[in-house]
Amino acid sequence: MRVVIASCSVDYSGRLNAHLPLATRLLMVKADGSVLVHSDGGSYKPLNWMSPPCRLDVAEPSEEEAATGVDAVWTVQHTKNDDRLVVRIHEVLADHSVDLGVDPGLVKDGVxxxxxxxxxxxxxxxxxxxxxxxxxxxxxxxxxxxxxxxxxxxxxxxxxxxxxxxxxxxxxxxxxxxxxxxxxxxxxxxxxxxxxxxxxxxxxxxxxxxxxxxxxxxxxxxxxxxxxxxx
CATH class of the missing domain: 3.40.1350.10 (Trna Endonuclease; Chain: A, domain 1)
Structure with missing residues (x-):
């Protein structure tokens, strides 16, 4: 699990188009390949996400992007369709990776x-x-x-x-x-x-x-x- 807190903007294209303007957000990259974008609200639901199978590529910004303050560009491409999530990172406030191991799953009580x-x-x-x-x-x-x-x-x-x-x-x-x-x-x-x-x-x-x-x-x-x- 990689957890990144960063100032970023997010664009999603594919079945629908969506844009998140520049703000500080939580980015989660999970071992299954999924990438989730969270704000400090909205309970458990992310603002946007890409479900596996997908591939995350990190690249340098273009000259035009760099001129607007972009430091890195995350491109998350779904491997079975044209859906794409592009995260433009302006500033990284925290970046941590932890191996969570194999989860035993949810054991429900009172079922x-x-x-x-x-x-x-x-x-x-x-x-x-x-x-x-x-x-x-x-x-x-x-x-x-x-x-x-x-x-x-x-x-x-x-x-x-x-x-x-x-x-x-x-x-x-x-x-x-x-x-x-x-x-x-x-x-x-x-x-x-x-x-x-x-x-x-x-x-x-x-x-x-x-x-x-x-x-x-x-x-x-x-x-x-x-x-x-x-x-």
Whole structure:
């Protein structure tokens, strides 16, 4: 990773043309060949960039460019089309290169697979007397996250989401229609479980006889004592 802070102007040509006038910006050159131009704002999104495969060439400025204060010209050419990013450097304020090594990738916490595992282990969150039958119960239209039985022995199909929206309720509805055709399971009730359930999804679930359960991920992991909360 090379990180350069410089006073520069930037021109992009190809599928569209764009110009960034002279200003101080952050230039990032990554090991995959990508070059990104950032300002001190706009969150994570660069002002302009070139994605790989591309090639970076650094050249001396022309006489005309040098007369306007340009010290170096970066030309980033895409190798599969005519897209080109030209950075005209006027002054370099900082220039650092660091080998970051191989990144292990993003490990997401609180994804649906984690919630499913925790709920299967703590099935009584659905209510006293519930028993787990199976995780990822197979159906012709996809697996049901959890199939359980309640204290009365009635089958319960559970759809788990991080954020519960209408699409999740619709998905569970389709599972219930299919499962209730199985004489060995019917009747099957539905539970829509999520860390957050949108009001529209809650209304639709209630209209279809589906119970909603809000999952407290921290409490399920044992890092938050629900009983000790003031609010």
């Amino acid at each position: 649906e697979a984690h919630l499913q595992k925790l709920l299967a282990e703590q099935i009584d969150i659905l209510g006293p007397g519930h028993q787990l039958m199976r995780r990822e119960y197979p159906t012709a239209i996809g697996p049901v996250d959890i199939l359980a039985r309640d204290e009365d022995g009635t089958a319960v199909a559970v759809e788990i989401k991080r954020r519960g929206e209408i699409d999740g309720v619709e998905q569970l509805t389709r599972y219930l229609e299919l499962l209730n055709r199985d004489p060995l399971l019917a009747p099957v009730r539905g539970v829509f479980a999520a860390q957050e359930i949108k009001p529209q999804a809650r209304v639709l679930a209630g209209d279809r006889g589906i119970r909603c359960v809000v999952l407290d991920y921290d409490a399920m992991r044992g890092i938050d004592d629900v009983d000790s909360r003031l609010f």
